Amino acid sequence: EDQVTQSPEALRLQEGESSSLNCSYTVSGLRGLFWYRQDPGKGPEFLFTLYSAGEEKEKERLKATLTKKESFLHITAPKPEDSATYLCAVQNSGGYQKVTFGTGTKLQVIP
Amino acid sequence: DTAVSQTPKYLVTQMGNDKSIKCEQNLGHDTMYWYKQDSKKFLKIMFSYNNKELIINETVPNRFSPKSPDKAHLNLHINSLELGDSAVYFCASSLGTALYYGYTFGSGTRLTVV
Numbered sequence: 027e028d029q030v031t032q033s034p035e036a037l038r039l040q041e042g043e044s045s046s047l048n049c050s051y052t053v054s055g056l057r058g059l060f061w062y063r064q065d066p067g068k069g070p071e072f073l074f075t076l077y078s079a080g081e082e083k084e085k086e087r088l089k090a091t092l093t094k095k096e097s098f099l100h101i102t103a104p105k106p107e108d109s110a111t112y113l114c115a116v117q118n119s120g121g122y123q124k125v126t127f128g129t130g131t132k133l134q135v136i137p
Numbered sequence: 138d139t140a141v142s143q144t145p146k147y148l149v150t151q152m153g154n155d156k157s158i159k160c161e162q163n164l165g166h167d168t169m170y171w172y173k174q175d176s177k178k179f180l181k182i183m184f185s186y187n188n189k190e191l192i193i194n195e196t197v198p199n200r201f202s203p204k205s206p207d208k209a210h211l212n213l214h215i216n217s218l219e220l221g222d223s224a225v226y227f228c229a230s231s232l233g234t235a236l237y238y239g240y241t242f243g244s245g246t247r248l249t250v251v
Binding site for chain 1: 182244
């Protein structure tokens with residue numbers, strides 16, 4: 027069964043203090059790895075899809091990278107508005123192309 | 138103009154009752170989903186419909202019955218509610234399998250069974 031494990035569960039950063047979130051995965055044939063952002067009381071918001079090892083994608087202060095076993099979400103010089111829960115998910119290449127989510131990393135950026 | 142809208146946002150009900158949650162999307166997507174998010178923030182797929190046809194039905198009790206009257210709507214009816222059904226239920230939509238553009242989620246329905 028596909029599994030996604032995210033670490034740390036929670037992360038507290040000072041504004042401007044760069045860091046990385048980790049997503050380890052096992053999947054029966056990876057079609058894509060996703061990153062989502064979820065704000066309290068809202069549904070997750072799509073950020074990136076990564077398709078193969080070595081790929082990188084950037085959006086503002088966020089940069090996602092992918093290896094064969096894990097993905098990192100690097101946050102450069104974060105601002106308080108980056109505070110949210112970041113979810114990682116994988117889609118397998120099976121018949122249903124099922125998506126499995128991790129439980130997220132709750133990021134708090136303090137001014 | 139909300140892309141994926143769910144109603145109601147909050148639902149508090151007693152054990153044994155039957156309730157429905159409605160979902161509508163105005164994005165022209167062909168695939169819609171119901172996800173359940175538990176208290177530990179774990180999002181688990183329940184159902185997926187593509188062009189009104191059920192394509193994913195995870196191990197969900199048959200008290201849960203989805204209905205898709207057209208491509209833009211996916212409703213969820215729950216019979217004989219139990220305490221363990223308390224969670225946040227998210228509707229989502231996508232183009233195809235969501236590989237390239239991801240899901241667009243609604244804002245969720247927080248169901249509390251007392």
